[in-house]
Amino acid sequence: GENVEQHPSTLSVQEGDSAVIKCTYSDSASNYFPWYKQELGKRPQLIIDIRSNVGEKKDQRIAVTLNKTAKHFSLHITETQPEDSAVYFCAAKRNNNDMRFGAGTRLTVKP
Amino acid sequence: EAQVTQNPRYLITVTGKKLTVTCSQNMNHEYMSWYRQDPGLGLRQIYYSMNVEVTDKGDVPEGYKVSRKEKRNFPLILESPSPNQTSLYFCASSLTSASYGYTFGSGTRLTVV
Numbered sequence: 001g002e003n004v005e006q007h008p009s010t011l012s013v014q015e016g017d018s019a020v021i022k023c024t025y026s027d028s029a030s031n032y033f034p035w036y037k038q039e040l041g042k043r044p045q046l047i048i049d050i051r052s053n054v055g056e057k058k059d060q061r062i063a064v065t066l067n068k069t070a071k072h073f074s075l076h077i078t079e080t081q082p083e084d085s086a087v088y089f090c091a092a093k094r095n096n097n098d099m100r101f102g103a104g105t106r107l108t109v110k111p
Numbered sequence: 112e113a114q115v116t117q118n119p120r121y122l123i124t125v126t127g128k129k130l131t132v133t134c135s136q137n138m139n140h141e142y143m144s145w146y147r148q149d150p151g152l153g154l155r156q157i158y159y160s161m162n163v164e165v166t167d168k169g170d171v172p173e174g175y176k177v178s179r180k181e182k183r184n185f186p187l188i189l190e191s192p193s194p195n196q197t198s199l200y201f202c203a204s205s206l207t208s209a210s211y212g213y214t215f216g217s218g219t220r221l222t223v224v
Contacts, residue, residue, distance in 0.1 A: 103153040
């Protein structure tokens, strides 16, 4: 089955700096890669996703890149703000299969 | 409002006392799933359901049961809870198993003493 690994487990950045979180997956048939943000005490919320036919996707300060050959994808947050502090999860899914999540990255943005 | 509703939000119980965590969605979703979240382990799937009366084990099903008698409800049953089931539980749903968008419930923090 699919195995998703996520690094780093914790990340601390200064406000205004960039943050990068990386994930690798094992199933070459996976074709959907979402990123979820979970604030303290709340449910995971989808913030951006990418499908396997696209190499990069951007939404304001957030971008995701996908390298299908290497089977890895990354979340990039630019100009970080204190409200970006949260736990971020990557995930991978293929058609009719379940979502597999990474272990999560706790991002802290220091003012 | 389209949502996934879990109850209760918090629960403290004793070892061996049967409990049920309810999950209900109002989006006519076929696919529903239960996850547990533990520090450093991310979200691990317990059970999932492709449709009414169709359920299957996820990665960590031991000690849990589910049922899917109606489309909107997918309760999680702990017949004899143990302390290692202390965790944060999330229910999620999507239109079909092939769909990509998951909607999560608010979570249930369970403590078994």
